[in-house]
Amino acid sequence: MEVVIRPNADAATDLVARVIARELRDNPCLVMGLATGRTMESVYARLVQMHREEGLDFSAGRTFNLDEYVGLSSNHANSYRHYMNHHLFLQVNIDLQNTHLPDGMAADLVAECANYERLIAGNGGIDLQLLGIGQNGHLGFNEPLSALRSRTRVKILSPVTRAQNVPLFPRPELVPHRAITMGVGSILDCRCCILLATGEEKAAIVAKAVEGPITSMISATALQLHPECTLILDEAAGSQLKESDYYHWVFENQPEWEPFRAVSSPIAKSGFQAKRQLEKQPVEAMSDVLE
Numbered sequence: 001m002e003v004v005i006r007p008n009a010d011a012a013t014d015l016v017a018r019v020i021a022r023e024l025r026d027n028p029c030l031v032m033g034l035a036t037g038r039t040m041e042s043v044y045a046r047l048v049q050m051h052r053e054e055g056l057d058f059s060a061g062r063t064f065n066l067d068e069y070v071g072l073s074s075n076h077a078n079s080y081r082h083y084m085n086h087h088l089f090l091q092v093n094i095d096l097q098n099t100h101l102p103d104g105m106a107a108d109l110v111a112e113c114a115n116y117e118r119l120i121a122g123n124g125g126i127d128l129q130l131l132g133i134g135q136n137g138h139l140g141f142n143e144p145l146s147a148l149r150s151r152t153r154v155k156i157l158s159p160v161t162r163a164q165n166v167p168l169f170p171r172p173e174l175v176p177h178r179a180i181t182m183g184v185g186s187i188l189d190c191r192c193c194i195l196l197a198t199g200e201e202k203a204a205i206v207a208k209a210v211e212g213p214i215t216s217m218i219s220a221t222a223l224q225l226h227p228e229c230t231l232i233l234d235e236a237a238g239s240q241l242k243e244s245d246y247y248h249w250v251f252e253n254q255p256e257w258e259p260f261r262a263v264s265s266p267i268a269k270s271g272f273q274a275k276r277q278l279e280k281q282p283v284e285a286m287s288d289v290l291e
């Protein structure tokens with residue numbers, strides 16, 4: 001595991017987007033594992049900006065999202081399919097046929113989960129998995145006690161997770177109780193993982209995930225088992241880490257980070273600036289795209 005702490009959320013977001021862009025340029029057929037949540041909105045805004053201004057090409061890319069709520073259709077405003085279409089897929093030149101999320105409306109959820117695993121394997125596995133972290137340390141919706149070898153399955157959302165998502169729903173009682181999520185084991189199979197966390201409210205759980213013992217109570221601690229995992233944080237999210245001087249030293253001296261040490265060119269906007277700018281533009285017509 002490697003930890004990179006950037007001075008602020010803009011710089012952390014920008015770094016994540018630049019790493020994804022580099023991987024996509026190196027391998028246009030990249031299989032991307034994608035995440036949702038507020039933290040990711042700025043990453044997607046920055047990728048959309050790179051597509052528009054630098055021609056970042058998604059046309060051959062393939063995506064698999066971590067999770068989807070059970071009971072929400074793909075065109076429901078709170079579904080993760082809707083989130084992904086809105087924030088990324090309909091704003092870049094990706095082929096929607098190559099974008100995948102579990103179907104939370106499937107009649108047979110067990111079969112849907114097995115099928116999702118088969119689909120990922122059939123695409124050669126996930127090359128680059130983008131991750132956020134929940135307040136309780138979950139990855140995707142791998143709530144406390146998720147087995148470290150778990151695969152895609154239905155999980156019941158914990159009260160902490162439902163409370164965290166209340167602001168995104170019109171009313172608290174509308175937050176679903178269940179979701180399909182890739183398992184901790186499915187995530188550990190990805191070739192490379194990047195977790196982005198920003199803000200003071202993530203500091204305590206990030207410290208546990210990075211420097212605490214591995215436990216199924218906090219699924220993010222399982223990333224300590226992954227051979228190629230990088231956590232990218234802002235100062236606030238990294239503020240409770242004990243070894244931050246060491247992490248800073250590694251980033252400043254490791255040759256592989258050389259192309260990323262310099263800040264983006266002054267004309268390149270940060271993820272947050274890009275997000276604000278996109279929000280000012282009229283929302284593109286959203287078609288009700290089904291899987």
Ligand code: GLP
Nearest residue numbers: 036037038039132133134140141
């Ligand atoms: C949801 C998603 C997680 C994500 C988390 C973080 O719970 N299922 O994959 O990591 O939100 O959300 P935020 O970025 O809003 O803190």
